[in-house]
Amino acid sequence: MRQRLLIVDDSMTTRNRIARVMDDPRLTGLRVVGQARDGAEALQLARSQQPDVVTMDLTMPTMDGAECISALVSLLPDVRILVISALSDKLTAIRVLKRGAHGFLQKPFEDHQLVETMIEAIHL
Amino acid sequence: MNLRLSSVNAELKRRDVEVFTEAVGTYFERTTRKKATVRSAYLLESRDAFPLSDFTGTITLSGRFRGIVCFTAPRVLLHHVLMMTGESDHSDLAHCDLIGEIANQFAGQARRHFGGGLEISPPALLMGHAHVIPRLAGNYPFVLPLTWHGYEGSLIVHMEPNP
Numbered sequence: 200m201r202q203r204l205l206i207v208d209d210s211m212t213t214r215n216r217i218a219r220v221m222d223d224p225r226l227t228g229l230r231v232v233g234q235a236r237d238g239a240e241a242l243q244l245a246r247s248q249q250p251d252v253v254t255m256d257l258t259m260p261t262m263d264g265a266e267c268i269s270a271l272v273s274l275l276p277d278v279r280i281l282v283i284s285a286l287s288d289k290l291t292a293i294r295v296l297k298r299g300a301h302g303f304l305q306k307p308f309e310d311h312q313l314v315e316t317m318i319e320a321i322h323l
Numbered sequence: 324m325n326l327r328l329s330s331v332n333a334e335l336k337r338r339d340v341e342v343f344t345e346a347v348g349t350y351f352e353r354t355t356r357k358k359a360t361v362r363s364a365y366l367l368e369s370r371d372a373f374p375l376s377d378f379t380g381t382i383t384l385s386g387r388f389r390g391i392v393c394f395t396a397p398r399v400l401l402h403h404v405l406m407m408t409g410e411s412d413h414s415d416l417a418h419c420d421l422i423g424e425i426a427n428q429f430a431g432q433a434r435r436h437f438g439g440g441l442e443i444s445p446p447a448l449l450m451g452h453a454h455v456i457p458r459l460a461g462n463y464p465f466v467l468p469l470t471w472h473g474y475e476g477s478l479i480v481h482m483e484p485n486p
Contacts, residue, residue, distance in 0.1 A: 210421075210423065210424045212412070212421050213424055258427065260445070284431070285427050285430055286430065286431050286434055287431055287435070288431075288434050288435045291434075306427070307350045307354050308353060309353045
């Protein structure tokens with residue numbers, strides 16, 4: 200069964216790009232089930248769509264990515280979270296990994312980097 | 324890059340400005356696989372307005388430094404980036420979103436370079452040329468023209484240590 204992916208980023212063009220990259224033949228085990236603009240919308244969609252995997256931006260309005268990761272892990276303990284953010288200093292990375300993220304990809308990224316990091320993060 | 328820091332902005336080191344040109348350069352290279360070329364920087368005179376293009380993304384700094392950093396680009400440049408990344412939405416909203424995402428790269432780079440104690444606002448987006456950006460007294464903004472794929476945008480760095 201294909202894993203269900205939720206994309207969370209306040210940038211529409213970035214969400215669309217991530218969704219397009221998920222069409223890569225190496226990621227056929229994933230299916231995009233939703234896109235959210237911030238943490239609050241992500242939690243709503245997580246309740247209804249029950250994603251297995253989430254790509255998570257950090258700097259977002261309403262509820263930021265770090266806060267959302269904690270809430271997501273409480274809601275869906277088995278969810279795997281890949282953080283995709285321009286904030287890639289060590290402290291930020293450690294902070295989000297401690298909250299339950301499984302991987303970290305720095306923006307800006309090349310398409311192949313997203314594919315490879317995704318495969319590593321979710322053990323496809 | 325031929326960057327000469329004048330005595331009026333002596334508190335700002337060459338490297339402090341270069342981190343932002345690297346942020347823009349890395350964005351274009353990784354997103355489109357085409358490098359951007361940064362040309363010689365110049366200082367904006369006090370009487371001159373910011374050379375804003377069709378779309379501008381701005382971050383505001385506070386804490387250890389204060390001021391703004393922005394990237395401004397013509398519609399045609401952003402349109403080309405949207406096409407190269409496979410984006411089918413070519414609306415004003417998509418152009419604004421893209422310039423905001425480019426400005427957002429400054430935040431990550433600034434956080435890594437300047438460390439803690441620096442507050443960085445989410446990107447503010449401007450459309451059109453008729454905007455007045457507040458100036459820091461006695462400080463001259465650096466303008467760094469940038470060429471990508473034959474189109475010209477500008478990075479503007481207007482910041483100083485916060486006393």
